[in-house]
Amino acid sequence: MVIHVDITVFGVTIIEGVPLVERNVSLAVFYFGLTLKLVIRNIQNRKEETSIPDIFFGEGFSAMFSGDFTYITTPLKQLFKLEGTVFSILVVTAAAVVFPMLSPPIEDFATFRSFLFKGLTAGYSVDLLTAQAREILGQINRYSKQIAKLTELKEEIV
Amino acid sequence: MIPVDIGFGFVAIFLSTAGSILHFWVARIKEELESANSVADKMAEIIKEAQPNLKDVNKSQRRKTLRRYIRTKRKSVRSKYKDTWLISLFFGIVAGILYLLVSDITTAFSFFFGAITTGYAGETFVLATLKEENQFEGVNAEDFRKYLAQSSQLTAEI
Numbered sequence: 001m002v003i004h005v006d007i008t009v010f011g012v013t014i015i016e017g018v019p020l021v022e023r024n025v026s027l028a029v030f031y032f033g034l035t036l037k038l039v040i041r042n043i044q045n046r047k048e049e050t051s052i053p054d055i056f057f058g059e060g061f062s063a064m065f066s067g068d069f070t071y072i073t074t075p076l077k078q079l080f081k082l083e084g085t086v087f088s089i090l091v092v093t094a095a096a097v098v099f100p101m102l103s104p105p106i107e108d109f110a111t112f113r114s115f116l117f118k119g120l121t122a123g124y125s126v127d128l129l130t131a132q133a134r135e136i137l138g139q140i141n142r143y144s145k146q147i148a149k150l151t152e153l154k155e156e157i158v
Numbered sequence: 159m160i161p162v163d164i165g166f167g168f169v170a171i172f173l174s175t176a177g178s179i180l181h182f183w184v185a186r187i188k189e190e191l192e193s194a195n196s197v198a199d200k201m202a203e204i205i206k207e208a209q210p211n212l213k214d215v216n217k218s219q220r221r222k223t224l225r226r227y228i229r230t231k232r233k234s235v236r237s238k239y240k241d242t243w244l245i246s247l248f249f250g251i252v253a254g255i256l257y258l259l260v261s262d263i264t265t266a267f268s269f270f271f272g273a274i275t276t277g278y279a280g281e282t283f284v285l286a287t288l289k290e291e292n293q294f295e296g297v298n299a300e301d302f303r304k305y306l307a308q309s310s311q312l313t314a315e316i
Contacts, residue, residue, distance in 0.1 A: 009165035017159060036252060040284075043245060052241055056248070112160050117259035 003106050022100040026119050030096035033123020034088060058085065082134070088127040095126040166263045170273040171254030177277025178250025182243060185285070186235055246281055253280030 001022045007015040042055050053062045060071035078084025099119060106112050236243050257276040261269065 004159050006159050006161045008161055008163045011163065011165075013161075039248065046241075050241075052244055055241060055245070106160070109160050109162070112162075113259050117256075120256075120259065 001100065001105070003112065005112075022106065022115075023097060025116070026099045027093065027096045029116050029119035030092050030099070030123030030126070031089075033120045033125075034092045034127055036120075037124045037127055038085070038088075088130070091130050092123055092126055095122060163263055166265070166269075167258055169270065170258055170263070171251055173270055173273035174254030174257055174277030174280070175247060175250035177274040177279075178246045178253060178281040179277075180274075181278045181281040181285075182239075182246040186239060190235075242285075245285075249281050249284050250277045253277045256280070 003020045003022060003025070004017045005020055006013055007018060038058065039056055042050075042058060045059075046055055050059070051062045054060070058071065060068065060074070064071045075084040075086040079086045079090075096119070099122060103115055103118065104111060106115055253276050254273060257273055261272060263269065
């Protein structure tokens with residue numbers, strides 16, 4: 001769906017009827033939410049020697065300028081293990097595409113604002129939810145293996 | 159058509175950033191005062207550093223010297239806490255965007271005042287959370303290791 005927006009500056013209309021595709025707006029706010037989450041994570045995990053670009057763009061970003069490309073290769077390797085930044089981007093993109101289909105139609109500024117806010121919070125939390133779900137599933141898998149092994153041992157003893 | 163006033167939007171983001179920066183300075187001044195033990199000590203230190211022959215010059219000269227000194231001092235504090243300063247700036251902008259998404263854009267005084275307090279409170283909240291986490295990590299890593307070393311030394315002595 002396309003939304004038409006009037007851009008005004010202090011009440012004076014500058015551009016009238018700018019067409020915005022709902023899906024693109026949703027992608028932009030979802031990515032913003034993800035960026036916010038990644039930056040907060042980087043700030044939490046920062047060490048004394050972490051440089052400022054590394055805080056905002058992730059560890060290894062500044063090393064890229066001195067020829068160390070692990071900043072690009074590591075996420076690509078992690079993608080095959082279904083983890084890392086690239087995987088997060090894929091998950092968030094999928095969520096952003098689905099989001100306009102689920103949200104109420106945009107009719108006025110209030111619904112547009114709530115669309116953006118919900119998109120931002122969803123973008124922030126989708127990656128978080130996926131990571132937690134993966135962790136829980138991994139734990140269930142580990143526990144079920146342990147239970148199977150214990151059952152085997154019990155049978156041997158009996 | 160959805161009217162979007164980017165003028166007032168930018169003003170709100172700017173004010174929220176100002177609130178966030180205000181918190182940065184309040185926190186830094188508090189930190190500086192804590193390290194100097196008291197306000198009197200800090201003032202004595204500032205006057206001592208500013209100009210040795212400040213008493214001998216006229217009022218306007220003295221004011222000019224002090225103003226120059228404060229400006230350079232402010233710059234040096236900003237560069238000393240460069241990463242914290244940029245993080246404050248970033249969270250100020252984020253708080254401003256969030257504020258825009260949850261409140262109606264009006265020209266009322268309360269709207270602008272709300273933007274400043276949102277920036278200030280948002281910054282306090284985020285930095286306090288991050289500080290708590292860092293303290294917790296600190297306890298786990300270095301302090302705990304020191305404590306263990308001390309206790310094992312005591313045990314050996316006994």
